Amino acid sequence: MKIHLLSGFLGSGKTTAIHQAAQLLIQAGQKIGVITNDQGMILVDHGLFINQNIPSKQVINGCFCCNYHDLDNNIQALLEGHQAEVIFAESVGSCTDIVATVLKPLLQYRPDAQVTLSSFADVRLLQLILGEPASNFDESILYIFKKQLEEAGIIVVTKIDLITAEALHEIQELIQEKYGDKIVLYQNSFDPESLKNWLETIDADSRAAKLKSLEIDYDTYAQGEAKLAWLDQSMEVAGENALQGTEYLINEIYHKTVAQGYNIGHLKFLIDGETKVSFTNNFQAEAQLNILPKSSVHLLLNMRVESTPEEIQHLIREACKTIESQYDYKLMLHQEAAFQPGYPKPVFRMS
């Protein structure tokens, strides 16, 4: 059995890579399983895998490290229920210290498994953090981002298709300087060749036992997590051409987030269980949906931004009011959870 752990900041492209890899491996006749993870409970990523009939489990209400036994039970369920040969486990984007709290326990308690750890990083965020100008995220959030890279054996720099060859060259030099001891892949996860390169690299990687546990200050780590606010909201948009109303609402939420100056980790939407729309920074173009005639749309929102739960709850309500007052749509808010991640308390921590 192979267990491929993916870590990396919010919105860095973990789910996308797993999704693309799952399709390639299933086509090649392999049995795969996916475990997603989040601090919340009503989740876009899991919904997406379920919708596509990809064997998928989730660890909810906290990171893998604080719920190690749930992770392990889900591995077992994928082995027994789906005979999974390859399992991808995506940790929540605000989590780090995976080597000490997840990888080493897996090596100890599942000695037959090949375990790998890839840390994903959006090339544009790397540009901001390693180069100039500096990112607006609070230092404690950037601490998590940097720790995720520091502990990885394999760094996957994603979204290289979104920058120029010249900018990529500059970032490669900076990364070589800082992380020269690691395997670094530069990836466009939508390009099958690029993705296959990652799959071949993790398939051959046998250095897990050599990875070192981080030296990490849990107070700073916890402070970084607490600077981020989480909001999970399921809702319904009703009216003629409800998808048009959904598009207006999604873009209104995004614009209001930017206008308030809340740094976006990941603002993601799942429309009727099947179409995902993501915003991963404050400088993105508006979303455009394929407007098919529908009178009602179910929308799931997972918002992870630098703000407070109260502020983003208020923002969602204001965005709904704006859309209802400007257009002829009715917005109904269903399940909602708004919170800040708590202090990380791993089940195991192995040095």
Ligand SMILES: Nc1nc2c(ncn2[C@@H]2O[C@H](COP(=O)(O)OP(=O)(O)OP(=O)(O)O)[C@@H](O)[C@H]2O)c(=O)[nH]1
């Ligand atoms: N152009 C481009 N877009 C990408 C690439 N990888 C991911 N994306 C986009 O980045 C956004 C976020 O991707 P996800 O895969 O959801 O990121 P994630 O790391 O799983 O996010 P969280 O689970 O919230 O931490 C989506 O809009 C993806 O389509 C890539 O290599 N190139």
Ligand SMILES: [Mg+2]
């Ligand atoms: Mg994800």
